[in-house]
Amino acid sequence: MLSNRLIEIGSRPDGTPITLPFSEINSGEPKVFIAVNSSKNGISANLCVWLLLEKLSKMEMKGSIKVLHTVCPEFHFNQSVVLMERLYRKIAKRISEIADDCEVLIQLCCEQNSIPFILLPQSRANTKRQLLHIVDSIGLGVVDTCTSQDTQKDVFVDYALTNKKMCFDLKLSGGSEWTSVMSGFATLNNVLVELGIIDSRFKEILPTTKRFDQFSCLKKVNSEFSGLLELRVRVGDRIVPNQTLAVIHNYFGNNIGTVKSSEDALVLSTTSSGIILHDDKIFELAVSHTSIT
Incomplete structure (x- = not known):
């Protein structure tokens, strides 16, 4: 079952609310929280969310998924650094409230042209071992270290570490072809299968994945x-x-x-x-x- 609603995260100077779309699929255990992000392209991220929800809502769920679209329209129309920082803090607060009962947090970064890969944040050793096992089972590339961090990503990771949750970034292609096998939906689907959210009968057959273990x-x-x-x-x-x-x-x-x-x-x-x-x-x-x- 799919339910959708808007979550208020703040207000504009004229008092009108700033909202983000939030969706829930099923209500079983285990639970995964997905924060959908997209670099500088709100329309592309919107399209990814719509296609994602359409696909997932048709599958047999063993667990449940919460999806928050964290690309706020204000980021694209107002360049005020102070406003952006305030919005980041408010979004982070809402994430901590929504994701409190979820075991796994995924930041889904919809790049427009990308090899599907996982970006590992700093995490506990046993969490990293569990995640690397999932990565290995689906033949996915993994990168250990990010050389530059943004505010939203730091908050996301810090919340997960503080609350002992598994957390990682999954980088996929964006745009209208996002749900094709090559562009990444199949990769996300198989990650959710390995996490026990989606029934294993729905596991996708992936093309030969280019591993880059020597590139870290x-x-x-x-x-x-x-x-x-x-x-x-x-x-x-x-x-x-x-x-x-x-x-x-x-x-x-x-x-x-x-x-x-x-x-x-x-x-x-x-x-x-x-x-x-x-x-x-x-x-x-x-x-x-x-x-x-």
Whole structure:
């Protein structure tokens, strides 16, 4: 059974409420909480949530799932840092209330072009062993360390650690193709099967997964320029030092910047935007611990 409602997390200066959509599927045990996030693309994240709920509501559930769409419209229309920090704190408070009876917390990050992979936060040894067993059983790539943390992710992880819950980020592709096997829904589905939420009869057959065990850290590559972006590599490509990853042009077609790799790595995700601004994220790479400086 699927139920939907809006959760109020605060109010605008004129007094109108700021709300986030919240859904519950089934009411059994065990329980999983999924926080759906998407970088800079609220429409893409909305679409992912709708498709996710449509798929899951048709499956036979052994446990139950709570889904909160944490992409707040205010993040896209108001650049006030103070307002964003206040909203993050309010969302974090609501997460702690909603997820209190859930054993597992998943932050579902819907990137637009991405290999499905799990980002492991700092966690207790037995929790990490349990999660790595799940990862191994479905042939999923895993990255141990994130080189940069954002406020929302820190709060999410801190809450899980404080309350001794399993917590991880699951990075998947976003957009209209999100529910295809290659883009990630099958991966999420199989994680939920391994957690005992979905009946094992619904386990998906995954294509051959590119493992990257030798690449253990996540590194983000941001643009030093603003302009038209031309990617020279694709998701899943293995790259070498000094390889050209992207070229940035001005509006007259002239080359104003080149993005090169500094180490051996695997391309995990790329932006799908053809226009890039200074400091926008272009790539996420999996690199070795020894390559991170």
